[in-house]
Amino acid sequence: MPAENEIDPSESLESFIADLVRDARKRLGWRQQDLAAKVFSSTTRISEIENGDPPDLKLGRQIDQVLELGGKLANLLTIRDRVAFRDYAQGFLRDQARARAIYEFSLVIPGLLQTPEYARAIMKLEDPDEVTDIESSVQRRSERQAVFDGPQPPWLWIVLDESALTKVMGSKRIMREQIEWLLEATERPFINVQVLRTDRAVIRGSVSLLTLPSGDRTAYTEGFGTGRYVVEATEVTLFQKIYDRLHADALGVDESRKFMRDVLGMHDD
Incomplete structure (x- = not known):
């Protein structure tokens, strides 16, 4: 069980939620195990919440009710789930870095494998106007890939639309090097890629599903200029079903590696 760390509620929304729950629990004279019993959770999960790992909305509403917070916690969790445009990926990237498993469908090569x-x-x-600092963004994206070099790399399973391999992004040389890197990456047992051929149904956009250390599951969906990070269990289940259908229609892992090797020839100069 994580130790009770000092929390600065002004540091982030997650820290504010942690401080709110901890303060309300102590005000009632309860131990963490007392709160856990009242919401049918575990002491470990309550400790995680009080150390900055917020609950999903379902558990949050239960905690809100028993701690007599008058909807404050539920409202904060709803706000967290509806992050403003341009900030929508922050929560996802934070959680992706600590996820135990990552499942993703994408129309382009996912950032973790680019x-x-x-x-x-x-x-x-x-x-195109280079409003953002592209070089800094590329560096940050590359740094996030270091998660696979740690002692406990996440399980990564990608369903990749065929067009991500066949359409030229940048140049044929860039595409060839990218596909060669995919083939090298998928030699690692915890990285798997399945190709969804063009004759199969596809969704407009990407979907990512995370399994967090707490066991909570979240989903992130993204389209052109829009994105949404979902923590509500019923919505996550819906996106899981969408992913499962795409996964079932994709080529197997070995077939996909063969397809990637075949596609390399398309990108010869």
């Missing part, structure tokens, strides 16, 4: 040159080409396409 080469720097492919990432740069994608960013220039999405930001």
Whole structure:
């Protein structure tokens, strides 16, 4: 069970929620195990919440009710789930870095598997006026990939639309190097890629599903210029079903690796 750390409620929304729950619990004279019993959770989960790992909305509403918070906690969790445009990915990227498992469907090579040159080409396409610092963004994206070099790398399972491999992003050389990197990455047992052929149904956008250390599951969906991070269990289940259907229609892992090797020839100069 995590130790009770000092929390600065002004640091982040997560810290504010942690402080709110801890303060309300102590005001009632309860131990963490007392609160856990009243909301049918575990002492470990309550400790995680009080150390900055917020609950999903369902558990949050239960905690809100028993701590007599008058809807404050539920409202804060709803706000967290509806982050403003341009900030919508922050919660997802934070949780992705500590996830135990990541499942994703994507129309482009996912950020965790992008080469720097492919990432740069994608960013220039999405930001033609270069309003953002592209080089800094490429560096941050590359740094996030270090999660696979740690002692407990996450389980990564990607369903990749065929067009992500066949359409030229940047140049044929960039595409060839990107696909070669995919083939190298998928030699690691915890990284799997399945290709969804063009004759199969597809969704407009991407969906990512995370399994967090607490066991909570979240979903992130993204389209052109829009994104949404979902923590509500019923909505996460809906996106899980969408992913499962795409996963079932995709080529197997070995077939997908063969397809990627075949596609390499398309990108010869």
